[in-house]
Amino acid sequence: MSRRAEFVSYAPKSVLNKGKRADHWFWSRYSAYPYLGCQHGCAFCYCREQKYSPFDSPDDFAYVIKAKQNSPELLRRALSRCTRDVVFTGDYQPAERLFHLSRQMLQVCCDLGFPVMVLERSPLVLRDLDVLQAIQGKARAVVAFSIIYTPESSQAGRCRSLENLAPPPEKRFAAMEKIAAAGILTGTCCMPVLPGLCDDGPSLESVVRWTADHGGQFVLSGSLTLADQQRDFFFRILGQHFPDLLDRYQRLYPPGSYAPVHQDWLAVARRIAEFCDRYGIRDRMPRPVIPGEKREFNKRLVEKLADRAYLLEITQQPDSRVWAYRRAAWAVEDLEQDVRLVYQRMGRKGLEQIPGLSGVIIGEIEPQLREESGYKDESAKDSLKLG
Ligand code: SF4
Incomplete structure (x- = not known):
């Protein structure tokens, strides 16, 4: 029964x-x-x-x-x-x-x-x-x-x-x-x-x-x-x-x-x-972000960094690389201000002061930040494409 x-x-x-x-x-x-x-x-x-x-x-x-x-x-x-x-x-x-x-x-x-x-x-x-x-x-x-x-x-x-x-x-x-x-x-x-x-x-x-x-x-x-x-x-x-x-x-x-x-x-x-x-679908959930919300750009950037960490993990890349992207995602998530503003005001030096952002990852995100923030610096490297 x-x-x-x-x-x-x-x-x-x-x-x-x-x-x-x-x-x-x-x-x-x-x-x-x-x-x-x-x-x-x-x-x-x-x-x-x-x-x-x-x-x-x-x-x-x-x-x-x-x-x-x-x-x-x-x-x-x-x-x-x-x-x-x-x-x-x-x-x-x-x-x-x-x-x-x-x-x-x-x-x-x-x-x-x-x-x-x-x-x-x-x-x-x-x-x-x-x-x-x-x-x-x-x-x-x-x-x-x-x-x-x-x-x-x-x-x-x-x-x-x-x-x-x-x-x-x-x-x-x-x-x-x-x-x-x-x-x-x-x-x-x-x-x-x-x-x-x-x-x-x-x-x-x-x-x-x-x-x-x-x-x-x-x-x-x-x-x-x-x-x-x-x-x-x-x-x-x-x-x-x-x-x-x-x-x-x-x-x-x-x-x-x-x-x-x-x-x-x-x-x-x-x-x-x-x-x-x-x-034609994703193996990750797209992040629900409200257009125009405070720190919208940061949230999108975190999503990309976390997606990259996941991809590296499932393709069995070294743990150090996986954790570098995870830590970077946490660092950007914890930022009180828009990361583009940090870049606009202080350039690469500003990014280097964010604990958890490694030099390699800064090099990958910098071109998009420059584009988004209007900051000009000719020494840019190849990027992690956002959005
Ligand atoms: S897996 Fe979900 S639906 Fe199933 S018993 Fe647990 S809470 Fe309920």
């Missing part, structure tokens, strides 16, 4: 998590969620880990849903004291039909002019398309769908059984098409790519092709992470349903490990990049 969900309303003291700066995957600096627990109950969900889950038993995660009844008010109060940046929010599990908290939280972001990033497994997000469009009009909205396989995937049935409480991927792709038609940036998060289940070339290619065919503009990929009680839970499910895979996963995730061998993930990431290229 299937277990019925139980709902518990409560009033936490805070709802907003703040990062020091935007991350390089979803470009979000803030996150705020209205529920703990998720009725979609995906077997591979990292939210069952102890650090994220309020439940002693991982089995309760999909069936006891804690609703933060005051989350819209808390969010409004917290965001009114924050610099404008992307808020990762929205949760469209079935509980949302009862509580409407995600909608109210989107409305708060809209009222205060904050861009939003929504990552979903449910087409219920379409219910709030009006609010998302209003946000898109003032700031920027992105709606991505978590999809790890398509009906064409060779192991579609097995993949489905690991997330069978969530709406099927066909419905998510149909929703993606409507989001795209509404002029909102959308795409796929193919996370986690499960070894032996959805990491074969044809399956990955079908995810990219379906995304492109439904108006998606990007596919991000990521690996499975397993820790503490979630590790035990996932191995138990594998043992019950796919005992043939259990040994392989136990080798990939020995006790104490969190993620698989990095090289395995890099190979998947390169295949996704290759397929995205073939279907």
